[in-house]
Amino acid sequence: EAGVVQSPRYKIIEKKQPVAFWCNPISGHNTLYWYRQNLGQGPELLIRYENEEAVDDSQLPKDRFSAERLKGVDSTLKIQPAELGDSAVYLCASSLAEGPSYNEQFFGPGTRLTVL
Amino acid sequence: GNSVTQMEGPVTLSEEAFLTINCTYTATGYPSLFWYVQYPGEGLQLLLKATKADDKGSNKGFEATYRKETTSFHLEKGSVQVSDSAVYFCALSLYNNNDMRFGAGTRLTVKP
Numbered sequence: 001e002a003g004v005v006q007s008p009r010y011k012i013i014e015k016k017q018p019v020a021f022w023c024n025p026i027s028g029h030n031t032l033y034w035y036r037q038n039l040g041q042g043p044e045l046l047i048r049y050e051n052e053e054a055v056d057d058s059q060l061p062k063d064r065f066s067a068e069r070l071k072g073v074d075s076t077l078k079i080q081p082a083e084l085g086d087s088a089v090y091l092c093a094s095s096l097a098e099g100p101s102y103n104e105q106f107f108g109p110g111t112r113l114t115v116l
Numbered sequence: 117g118n119s120v121t122q123m124e125g126p127v128t129l130s131e132e133a134f135l136t137i138n139c140t141y142t143a144t145g146y147p148s149l150f151w152y153v154q155y156p157g158e159g160l161q162l163l164l165k166a167t168k169a170d171d172k173g174s175n176k177g178f179e180a181t182y183r184k185e186t187t188s189f190h191l192e193k194g195s196v197q198v199s200d201s202a203v204y205f206c207a208l209s210l211y212n213n214n215d216m217r218f219g220a221g222t223r224l225t226v227k228p
Binding site for chain 1: 120148150152157158159160161162165167205207209215216218219220221
């Protein structure tokens with residue numbers, strides 16, 4: 001079974017530039033999450049999708065961040081414009097909505113963003 | 117609010133030493149508890165979990181017991197290997213996985 005796929009793995013941009021991250025969850029996983037992980041810290045949730053609906057985006061800085069999950073499968077997270085403080089690893093995770101493993105999240109390898 | 121506190125690292129051990137990484141939690145309600153591991157350059161992998169008091173999660177020689185009376189979920193392994201070198205995260209989630217909170221992580225280095 002393929003895991004959560006993310007691309008790119010690394011991205012270096014200058015401040016004020018836009019950037020986008022892509023995630024393909026595990027097949028059949030209805031729930032998709034985007035996290036930000038700052039250096040030396042644990043992941044913090046940015047947004048959670050149930051199918052194509054964003055059900056928790058309270059921690060997403062909506063002035064510069066946006067996300068979409070068209071057709072309830074792949075998802076894209078965008079930052080425009082990027083700021084120096086956005087440098088972090090952006091993790092995507094997915095999980096089943098029900099069943100014995102419903103509360104287990106499976107993570108992708110992440111995208112390491114460096115803003116110069 | 118809901119949060120997890122885990123012992124600060126880094127932790128450095130010799131191969132075959134005993135490992136304990138402490139984790140305590142604060143939660144309104146009855147959380148599920150998790151340990152995730154992150155190897156260099158990789159995403160987080162679920163190591164073990166427990167969903168109710170006195171449950172013991174175990175995997176790859178690691179164990180953790182859900183202690184409601186002490187609000188703890190300490191990770192233990194009897195004999196660590198060099199390949200266990202990684203960052204370990206304690207986490208909790210409430211209800212239907214809609215609020216996963218992670219600790220800051222503990223970096224473990226095992227030397228041969």
